[in-house]
Amino acid sequence: MKLTGAHILWQSLVKEGVDAVFGISGGAVVHLFHALPEYPIHFVLMRHEQAAAHAADGYARATGKVGVCIATSGPGATNLVTGIATAHMDSSPVLAITGQVRTYLIGKDAFQETDITGITLPITKHNYLVTSVEELAMTVKEAVHIARTGRPGPVLIDIAFDVQAAETEYIYPDSVDLPGYKPTYVGNPRQIRQAAALINRAQRPIILAGRGINLAGAHEELRALVEKTHIPVATTLLGKSCIPESHELCLGMVGMHGEAFVNRAVQDADLIIAIGMRFSDRVTGNLATFAPKAQIVHIDLDPAEIGKNVTVDLPIVGDAKQVLAELALLVEPGERADWLAQIAEWREDSSQHDILNRDFEELLPQYVIRQIYEVTDGQALMVSDVGQNQMWEAQYYRHCQLNSLYTSGGLGTMGFALPAAIGAKMGRPEELVWVTAGDGGFQMNIQELATVAQEKLPLKIAILNNGYLGMVRQWQQFFFEGRYSGTPLLGPDFAKVAEAYSIKGLTVTEKAQVRPAIEEALAHNGPVVIDFRIEQEENVYPMVPAGGSISDMIRRPAPAT
């Protein structure tokens, strides 16, 4: 049967299981939009292409399926860039479709022409420019395959305008032939045996678990390994919720804003088993002083991650689910009572520095997050923005549901949370989805409240409003003589803004109002924005100064007496 390029695209995506697409129309994709209503795909009209890419990313993180976004040529395509880079840093399977000018106009600086395959070369797993309709079906097949297999990542398909209208015989391939792309899923058995031997010998082992566990769906395998060996688990930011945080062997987050006792455990460990994480500078601090006593076993699907940042004693390239299942069979059961008791002692010390264990009257962001956690019983899907709010979410929301935190970890993209939450909610409509954001980041994609209203998505949105670009302000306070240059922020009345979009808006100015406001938001059958006017100069503690050793954290000062 002959089909146009536009029909070939949608038909192929439907075959790949795509049921939602996020984007904005435009001149160079008008054929695609003309054909779209003929297919069982829900189109979500976003208000900015960056938000469309984040929404596709949020959908992908929440469902594990490929998230699809679409934009027109030129500015539509370039607006996707931040969202694609965000997905790339966090290994999210996103498929970006862009329109391109007519084939014969390419390279002529035509209206709304931009070299989007050139621009996105370093921020995609792979990309394609399609200039002939005969290539389109195979391109879609390959693109989806590349996006979701191996270490997932974003793939972009740029489709020339005339290709969308041209017709060809439609045959959808059922396999791909990519001689240069053969991910290694099965770990080397000898290396797995060696890892088991190292684990059996270790007195003070610790697991560093990253997003790879969430991506591989290796939650049960991790848990089985941990419960058999009693090895405690520290997670990276994106590794949070790879094991229920209520689990006694889950320590919480490691790194720059990890709790001091977690970093201490890493620094004192004799064996690190790193799984699906990449030793980011936010995790390791100064590499020269990182985990000086530990041998390192590194399990990752991407061979290029091994040895990239730290020297590894034992690499295992493979899928976390498969490797952990094998490993769990080979390790000996262990109690590790002394080591766990030592960590418990350090944990007690950390707990004494915790602001929530002191008396306070102010409206503190930590308290807000802890209340959201308590009211939702740790079961919500949390989509957090970037900055102080992100760290408070990570420190005070205890994720009891698996794979339930979506946040921009690698790129640190402010403005991520609201549009990503739209995607997450579209992908898992039965779940309660909360957005936590600062007043700065929220204003970077505040226009998406219109999308929330149009799609009638009952998101619960908590703005931790301190009137600053708070994380930078904190750095200025600590390291730049308290000169708040470019960080004070005059925001709008967010509750009124919400109301203008026909969304319920609440404002909270006192501690006593926090819980009732959260309960009111949950009782309301629709989206709600809560503007929490938090203590303005509250800091994220503890903190490792950038480039410092994770042994050496800035702790919260003792209360004035």
Added chain:
Amino acid sequence: MRHTLVALMEDKPGVLNRVASLFRRRNFNIESLTVGHSEMPGISRMTIVTEGDGRTVEQVVKQLYKLINVTKVTDVTHDATVIRELALIKVHATSHNRAEILQLVDIFRAQVVDVAVNSLTIEITGDEDKVDGFIALLRPYGIMEMARTGRVVMLRGSNGTK
């Protein structure tokens, strides 16, 4: 240390750009890079000379493998190889010194490929040391123009880099 890599890749638009972009983005050095057809239709062969310690070069290889169009990467630095480079050199030559230059051409088993009133164009093939040595000897006469291809390499014996 200097490493020589041989990479095989699909001959598709933009593949050279992907490789060059990778080296720039990851802050790897390229000393020389040559690309051309291989014995297999649709597969290009690239020879890359890069400077770096073992760990850096291991990263280069792994990052190259992440490019979907790259099918094979081999570090041949420590293998027995035939290494060749070709240079075209246009050197200033007068009736007084032409004979001297032709003697050098002879000694280096180079070839004169073009002659003009005031110049000779010479083609030389060999490893870099030989080409460097020849250029050093020609320099006093006045090199007017020069084009070097960069290194191409092949394993000795019947084993291929496939």
